[in-house]
Amino acid sequence: MCGIVAALSHHDVVPFLIEGLRRLEYRGYDSAGLATLTGQHLQRFRAVGRVKELEEASAGHAAPLGIAHTRWATHGAVTQDNAHPHRSERDGRSVCVVHNGIIENHAELREALRERGYVFASQTDTEVVAHLVHEARGRTASLAEAVRMARAQLRGAYALGIVCSDDPRTLVVARQAAPLMLGLTAHQQSVFVASDASALVSQTQTLVYLEDGDQAVITQVSESSPVVVRIEDMQGAALVRESTTTSLTHDDVDLGPYAHYMQKEMAEQPGAVAATLETVVGAGSLAPGLFGSEAEGLFPQVQRVLILACGTSYHSGLVARYWLEDIAGLPTSVEIASEYRYRKSVAEPGTLVITISQSGETADTLAALEHAKAQGQQLTLSICNVPESSLIRASRLRFLTRAGPEIGVASTKAFTTQLAALYLLTLVLAKVRGVLSPGAEAEAIQSLRHLPAALASVLTAEPEFQAWAAEFVEKEHALFLGRGIHSPIAMEGALKLKEISYIHAEAYAAGELKHGPLALVDANMPIVAVAPNDQLAEKLRSNLEEVRARGGVLYVVADQGAGIEPSDGVRVIELGDHAGALSPILHVVPLQMLAYHVALARGHDVDKPRNLAKSVTVE
Numbered sequence: 001m002c003g004i005v006a007a008l009s010h011h012d013v014v015p016f017l018i019e020g021l022r023r024l025e026y027r028g029y030d031s032a033g034l035a036t037l038t039g040q041h042l043q044r045f046r047a048v049g050r051v052k053e054l055e056e057a058s059a060g061h062a063a064p065l066g067i068a069h070t071r072w073a074t075h076g077a078v079t080q081d082n083a084h085p086h087r088s089e090r091d092g093r094s095v096c097v098v099h100n101g102i103i104e105n106h107a108e109l110r111e112a113l114r115e116r117g118y119v120f121a122s123q124t125d126t127e128v129v130a131h132l133v134h135e136a137r138g139r140t141a142s143l144a145e146a147v148r149m150a151r152a153q154l155r156g157a158y159a160l161g162i163v164c165s166d167d168p169r170t171l172v173v174a175r176q177a178a179p180l181m182l183g184l185t186a187h188q189q190s191v192f193v194a195s196d197a198s199a200l201v202s203q204t205q206t207l208v209y210l211e212d213g214d215q216a217v218i219t220q221v222s223e224s225s226p227v228v229v230r231i232e233d234m235q236g237a238a239l240v241r242e243s244t245t246t247s248l249t250h251d252d253v254d255l256g257p258y259a260h261y262m263q264k265e266m267a268e269q270p271g272a273v274a275a276t277l278e279t280v281v282g283a284g285s286l287a288p289g290l291f292g293s294e295a296e297g298l299f300p301q302v303q304r305v306l307i308l309a310c311g312t313s314y315h316s317g318l319v320a321r322y323w324l325e326d327i328a329g330l331p332t333s334v335e336i337a338s339e340y341r342y343r344k345s346v347a348e349p350g351t352l353v354i355t356i357s358q359s360g361e362t363a364d365t366l367a368a369l370e371h372a373k374a375q376g377q378q379l380t381l382s383i384c385n386v387p388e389s390s391l392i393r394a395s396r397l398r399f400l401t402r403a404g405p406e407i408g409v410a411s412t413k414a415f416t417t418q419l420a421a422l423y424l425l426t427l428v429l430a431k432v433r434g435v436l437s438p439g440a441e442a443e444a445i446q447s448l449r450h451l452p453a454a455l456a457s458v459l460t461a462e463p464e465f466q467a468w469a470a471e472f473v474e475k476e477h478a479l480f481l482g483r484g485i486h487s488p489i490a491m492e493g494a495l496k497l498k499e500i501s502y503i504h505a506e507a508y509a510a511g512e513l514k515h516g517p518l519a520l521v522d523a524n525m526p527i528v529a530v531a532p533n534d535q536l537a538e539k540l541r542s543n544l545e546e547v548r549a550r551g552g553v554l555y556v557v558a559d560q561g562a563g564i565e566p567s568d569g570v571r572v573i574e575l576g577d578h579a580g581a582l583s584p585i586l587h588v589v590p591l592q593m594l595a596y597h598v599a600l601a602r603g604h605d606v607d608k609p610r611n612l613a614k615s616v617t618v619e
């Protein structure tokens, strides 16, 4: 959460800082700020609200060096005083700092700094960093050294950008357990910095990813000299970090003709799933190598599966449990990462620990993986959408979903691509275990080939779901029902609705209705049911009868032939034929579209729902 951009250039960097923040706004959007250094003149602009407020506050300002930040509050309320950059100003020296992450020992550092005469203007953990650097800069002639001295006192996670009025044409950035990367340009006219590549690709595709502990010192000898970068370790020794060319382009992160990123990302699902499956559908058969070079040796050792994830990624794990047990015959448990990381569990040998994450930076998922490893779990696999993420680096085996950047806070294409990846994994494990016949394998690959077209066909029903949405606008509560492998889809539908429309939504396995939730059902409670034409269709129909008998209005997303006819109080939208094992991947899309249109109709900011953030990098 939170986003950082910074730059030193021959040109004015303020337009880049504002545009970069706009790209990162999805990571945090309660306040924003920037600080620029021109010669020794340090100037700061901050605004509560969106980046456009900051743009107005800093209109007309130009500078060759700056740091900027968009915030998602962790320590301290959403106020201008708590917005970054934080400043330490005393004895004619001014230091400004932007920070992502959490300084765990901020309380004790704050106390000690107060005793040494520093006055705090915010409730944030970040402000201690500004004062520590300020203090250290009084004791050493170099900002880089001062930052190192300050960092030696910090505990926690951080990506930092720092400027000081004593150090014209100098920008110091550092990384510890929070992503940070540099963007390099030809002829060394500029160096850009960001916490996420999407903020850099408008300028350059040549990136250098900093590693934990790294500090980069970006300087210019004079206004017209090249901008140079020196990457150092915690002792100040130079490090070599290779540059890479990202495949991410400006178009990938551009909204294009869409009204919202969520709309764009829902529409991209056929392409994203096709890209994720690309290497497989071309080939006639599946191989462990899809999951990393070690997979061939490790997969035969797998006797059970433990899946750890948060939010929507957790729901994809719940769906995968059905596949892994049914098709591969592997006992599977799925746990919320934030719970598992603090639980004393029994580590069983032969467990494949799968972490699933769109961002690969979710703090709880990373900690859960570390917890599993500390318990001796050796077989680790991550399914993730960001190749350079911390999660990918922390696992032995990996599979990259190729959804492209997901910017809308409500996850859509990340979910469907995760499901595609988990289905592939199931097939590969089933094959390794000798329980997938060549015929079944060929049939499964054939159905995967058809999946993007099937998704595209579901998307064409959008106007029908938009019409349903109008009936939800005034509602305060909604119930989602599903059975079997579609009960996690009902959970995902309820999550989508609550996070962007703010309607209280709960999901139940339909068979559980009589054990409580039926008491809630009346004419004011819309009930959304996922009704595939599978072996549970009959049972689901009885559950829906029970609801109808209590006056509840049903909104049923049904496969053709599911046997649910529209009638008074029963709205039905039919999808295509039952898609077999892949059915959950199709059935979630209508629920995404419904949530999107309900949120729009209620006048909400669909991409940036209140109180949430895209990537939860703090506990």
Ligand code: G6P
Binding pocket: 310, 311, 312, 313, 356, 357, 358, 359, 360, 361, 362, 365, 409, 410, 411, 612, 613, 614, 615, 616
């Ligand atoms: C946040 C996002 C969700 C996401 C969850 C896990 O809550 O708003 O959309 O599902 O984090 O994120 P991850 O990046 O680990 O999938």
